[in-house]
Amino acid sequence: MTTIHATGTSETHVLAERATxxxxxxxxxxxxSGSIDAATRLHNWLVQRAEQLRGSCDATWHSADAISxxxxxxxxxxxxxxxxxEHRTSSRxxxxxxxxxxxxxxxxxxSEAGVTTNVDWSLTENTRRVYERRIRKAAVEAAREVADDYAEALGQRVERVVSISDTPAGGGAPVAAFARSAAGSGAPEVTVAEITVSATVTGVYEAV
Incomplete structure (x- = not known):
């Protein structure tokens, strides 16, 4: 009886559904006082803008940090x-x-209002769970295929799966993208990222 260790990896790229x-x-x-007053006005405007976007169902969530x-x-x-x-007042x-x-x-x-911005892309939790289940199964299948190849090379066949262990494989980083712009806005094009969802497993197999 031969013990075979094999690793399988699967990943997919899914178009982002949310932009924070x-x-x-x-x-x-x-x-x-001038610094605090100006920052407060800008901060409150941002909060009102976020509430408008939520009210129109264009946004699902917002948060406002305390001014410092x-x-x-x-x-x-x-x-x-x-x-x-000099006095610097900031918020997020x-x-x-x-x-x-x-x-x-x-x-x-x-940006035109005078704030610095950045964008983080993500999937909804439901979508992520769906794809995570798919790629976990695919990773297990990939590991078994590797084990079968090694067993065949030895003139044997896999008889039993001893264990399967999951290896943290990151995921969630934007890795690919395509361009989409706001229609008729005249705004510069923005890149909507694709999110990587991946899984890696290591299997232990017994072959005879």
């Missing part, structure tokens, strides 16, 4: 180095879009 846009507010001023302010020293321009204090608002055709226009809108 993070808007970062940062307002710097020598006047502390810190002070630091800087030097005024000129021949004499004059120390001044996130909104998860389900209508991906709005991503480009919204990013442009937020």
């Amino acid at each position: 846009i993070t808007a970062l507010v940062s307002v710097t001023s020598r006047d502390r 302010t810190y002070s630091y020293k800087s030097y005024a321009e000129g021949k004499l180095k004059q120390v001044v204090f 608002v996130r909104v998860k879009l389900s209508n991906l055709s709005l991503v480009s226009a919204l990013v442009t809108e937020l």
Whole structure:
């Protein structure tokens, strides 16, 4: 009897269904109250915009972090180095879009309002579970095929599966994409990512 160890991997790429846009507010001023007031107005506008998107069912979720302010020293321009204090107020608002055709226009809108943005792509939990089940089964089949090949090379056949163990294989990173733009918005094209869903298993087999 021969013990065979074989590994099988399966992966698929699924078009993202959600886009989480993070808007970062940062307002710097020598006047502390002015910094806080300007950042607060921008922060509240972002929250209202996110609520509008949820109300129109274009977004499924949003969150708003607390505003924070810190002070630091800087030097005024000129021949004499004059120390001044500046105050920076910042916050973060996130909104998860389900209508991906709005991503480009919204990013442009937020950028023009004076915030820094970034986009994270994801699948819904239901979709991820469906594909995870498929690729787990495919990974088990791939491992068994490798074991059968080794057994055949030895002039044997697999008689029993001793164990199957799952190996963390990452997944979720955007790896491929295609372009989609907001119709008629004049906004630059945005890339909608494909999400990798993968699984790797190691099997132990007995062959005779």
